[in-house]
Amino acid sequence: MSLGDEHGGRGGGAGQTRTRLPDSGSPDAYGPPHRAPRASRSLITVVGVVVLLIAAIAFANRGPGTDGDDSDAAPRAKTAPTAATGVPPATGRNGPVPAGFAHDEQGAQSAAANYAVALVSAEILKPERRAEIVGQVFTPDQAGPMREKLDQAYGRQFLDKVGLDDDGNAAPGMTYVSRTAPMGTKVVEASSDAATVEVWCTGVFGTAGLESTNPVTNDWFTMTLNLRWADGDWKVAGFSQKEGPAPVNADRKISSADEIAKAVAEFGGFTYAR
Template sequence: MSLGDDGYGSGHNDYGDDRHHGTRTRLPEGEVDPYAPTRRGSGRSGRAGRPSGRNLITVVGVVVLLIAAIAFANRGDGSGSSSDDGSPRTPTGTRATAPTGTKPVDGKTGGIASGFAHSEQGAQSAAANFAVALGGDGMFKTDSRHAIVDAIYTPNAANKLKGPQDQAYSADFLKRLGLDAAGNPPKDKTFISRTIPVGTKVEAFNADSAKVAVWYTGLIGMAGTGSTDPVRTDWKTWTFELKWVGSDWKIENDSQTDGPAPVAGDIPASGSDDITKAVKEYGGFTYAR
């Protein structure tokens, strides 16, 4: 896994209802409303006819259908159109990122979610959580970085990766980020590195392997008075080649590409104190498909 400029490892209607509703006026008995629609005679007597039985049946049928449609739309049992793993499909057959109600994992390994389902949904959950771990500030300290790599990569991939990573996270590189040789920030500043997955996509899947792309935005930089590397955002796609090892998904290989990035909003940047407070007060999530 090589490092990009950002420090992340890479290679690894209100409807306007204009309809008018008529006002019904009750007239004294015997008078006729001149604006009322003319009724047809009923049978041979020519008397004002009552609604026919056929019309009544039609009205009742429509009401029943409406009630059934509402009940179907409000069902929460997930029995609508879905993929084999329970995730909803779009009309084109692709899987949109949406909550399924399925619990993503049963436990954690070294603070990282683990025990993902042996399914497409499980592979997507694993990839999203791996992106979070690899994009966190724990990657900038040797011991925690090794623990992360050992927890989420296959044993073979982890052994090959740790040496080159140690060289990449050199003292000079850490210094450029404002960190000391051990990966610690100055006492009056807060180093921030966080990955926030936006969506996932399965590019390939079979029983023993999966290829999952994670589109994410990231935060990285130093918060604090006088910082020369203020916290900034980035947009990337992290693609993971996963392998089912034992009873969980592990990374066999991974790579990153830039974007897709949306147009930047017009919200003014917050001060370093606000950013520091937000990062400390708002914890991360366990991500699920």
């Protein structure tokens, strides 16, 4: 799920669908997740939850001060292919989020990829973890306002509709899934202390469980993060998201809810590098 601009579907900025972060004033771009034909009977339910998440993200992204524009930023003539460089993406961690990115374009891309994962995670729907993530990811002047917007967007009414309790947890026997994997990054523009980076992502979003009305699906989307160099690291000043580019969805055998929940529990995440 995406987090509105930071969570959508699935949750932020911004369900059982991907947590979508709230958008920095841009139109909500995430549509219903693409699913294999044999799963079509759940499409109406999935679409309903995705629309709900998108609405929450859009609400959280309303207001000035989140565009992160920098007059010194210079347009990039072209983009470079995403390839491993051997340079460490981060020198440490700030709680659950990688930190200590290099003060250059490569560092900005690594930061954007890791922040996209954090902002569209299941943790963003948990009030205590959300406060921690927002404080670590956003610039000092944006952290407070963004936390207030997300707290309002992901309030009791929203949590009820996606089947989570006040702490952002799924019901007993259920596993809430919102995991994003960056496919590549692209610098749109950059200066010494500011950068706009696009992160092409895929992910799995939904609730795994026998009684789930919001089955886990996959989605493709692109997040645009406006970064600034603040407090010795790259931080998010604003972000937006749109759907795609998405490949043809293969008609493969769908795994059971137990298989999905087990995979989420057993397979850990990565720290992403440019």
